[in-house]
Amino acid sequence: MPDGAPKKTSRIQKRNRRLILEAALDVFSRHGYRGATLDQIAAEAGLSKPNILYYFDGKEDIHVTLLSRLMDTWLDPLVAMSPQGEPVTEILSYVQRKLNMARDLPRESRLFANEILQGAPRIAPELTGHLKPLFDEKCALIAEWIAQGRLPPLDPQHLIFSIWSTTQHYADFESQVRILMGPEEDPHARASAHLRRMFEAMLRV
Amino acid sequence: MPDGAPKKTSRIQKRNRRLILEAALDVFSRHGYRGATLDQIAAEAGLSKPNILYYFDGKEDIHVTLLSRLMDTWLDPLVAMSPQGEPVTEILSYVQRKLNMARDLPRESRLFANEILQGAPRIAPELTGHLKPLFDEKCALIAEWIAQGRLPPLDPQHLIFSIWSTTQHYADFESQVRILMGPEEDPHARASAHLRRMFEAMLRV
């Protein structure tokens, strides 16, 4: 492409790839990698199975494409935790953003959960390459806040694990939560209040 | 069986059923229901595939048998939370028992996580029948402690969710934790100290 010619991805191609990835997110998040079938994805996308394979090299290609494209969105709330802000506020806001994400993007949460649960066979490189540096950076930030006496002495790594697990629980274990809570007027609001209280208590110097 | 005749389960039958369930726990917890194959289970159990199907009616039969047999063990730590004890001690002990369980029985944790994650299709009745009543009972106990002023006003249901999620995280998301923590001398001890501090802070009146 010497003269900067476009990659020739037509409008219809973009649309179909988007349709496929949207359907795949649905199916993979509900059934896991092995449990998902191309037939289901094709049916949900409203395309034929061979047509799916015209746009992607195969089932695994669809899966890794999905995971890669969603990784940035998934990490956004942590990226937004800023050295400029007030420590307790920053962390409590992070908890809220993460909980909102579990509410708004439960399929994405379950997609990642399925993959990690089975040993992260297809996403380990992304974790090492993208998540780990970000994780280390934010742990260092929290450690600095502690050193400055702006946070009580706590374990930055395990604090982040606790934030992840408590918030994602509402997406990943939604079926169990629903069975145990019964019909609830506003489940998100109660969870939000609970987590704010919990982490507030923990972060008090 | 009028005269109380034994069910005629020979020693070898018991042994083989045990071998199969042990192998199945391994395979199902690593790959999920759909991802697991009878070939793998047979290979790990050291038996032939048809022999597996002599002892169980099929793949699903093995799976539900596993889940049912493990349910009691799984709920033990919560059952042990006693009205007689001191509230804060009882809850902190529960956290520790649950964390120990994630360390000692990670396969069981992942088996349940896989099932819940996919909507609990095969275990919903057990959840409704066994887990729900126990959950309600313990929520009522915590609510009583709060009413007596022995605990701060917190949300019993979400407190239990937070305990489950933070402790099981170390089993269910072990692959991610390992990538992020690197080689660790005693990961369990650090997690244990962190969770004790966190829930202690939260439970302080």
Place this chain on the structure above:
DNA sequence: GTCTATACAAAGATAGAC
């Protein structure tokens, strides 16, 4: 009770017409 051989179904992928 256990095995070999095999039936049967599901699912990933390809061929080739249009």
Place this chain on the structure above:
DNA sequence: GTCTATCTTTGTATAGAC
């Protein structure tokens, strides 16, 4: 680019000998 038809592999389950 999209389809129908089909190949191939894999996986659950059964038949029947021993």
